[in-house]
Amino acid sequence: MKFFFGFIIKNKRVIQFLISTLIIAYIFSSIDLKQLWQTVKSIKLFWFSLAWLIMWISPFIVSYKWWKILRFQGFNLTYLYIVKVNWVGSFYNQFFPSRVGGDAIKILYLIRTEKDQKLKSSMSVIIDRFYNVLGLLIISYYAVLINISQNQIYIFYL
Numbered sequence: 001m002k003f004f005f006g007f008i009i010k011n012k013r014v015i016q017f018l019i020s021t022l023i024i025a026y027i028f029s030s031i032d033l034k035q036l037w038q039t040v041k042s043i044k045l046f047w048f049s050l051a052w053l054i055m056w057i058s059p060f061i062v063s064y065k066w067w068k069i070l071r072f073q074g075f076n077l078t079y080l081y082i083v084k085v086n087w088v089g090s091f092y093n094q095f096f097p098s099r100v101g102g103d104a105i106k107i108l109y110l111i112r113t114e115k116d117q118k119l120k121s122s123m124s125v126i127i128d129r130f131y132n133v134l135g136l137l138i139i140s141y142y143a144v145l146i147n148i149s150q151n152q153i154y155i156f157y158l
Helices: 002-010 012-029 033-041 045-072 079-095 100-113 118-149
Strands: none
Touching: 045 079, 045 118, 079 100, 100 118
């Protein structure tokens, strides 16, 4: 048993590479490559580029908002550190069952740097979450106004 775990620890990168390669091979073997290619060819370059740009810019905007909240609360952290913490939190959001996992990681990173600021660290994440919900409400409000002005009402069923 000791030999087995020692082998895994020594060859960790090789094992990770093999597992990743097997997963990717399985995914590609289960899809129709011709249909995938047709879909890729039908993508409008302008909309794809715009979506790609927004996808890469938005984490920096979100990080800037949270950095301003932290600065207001008296934290003296660099913007680049907040971007890093935000990326780590986003990564954990992908693997934990809810978005709370990424928020918990953000709080832990802040507590690591500012040990005596546990309450402020938690409150900064809660305030950031509140602003996110407020932004969604504002966007929803204007979306409803636009749809009503165009006499279009969409009903979505879950």
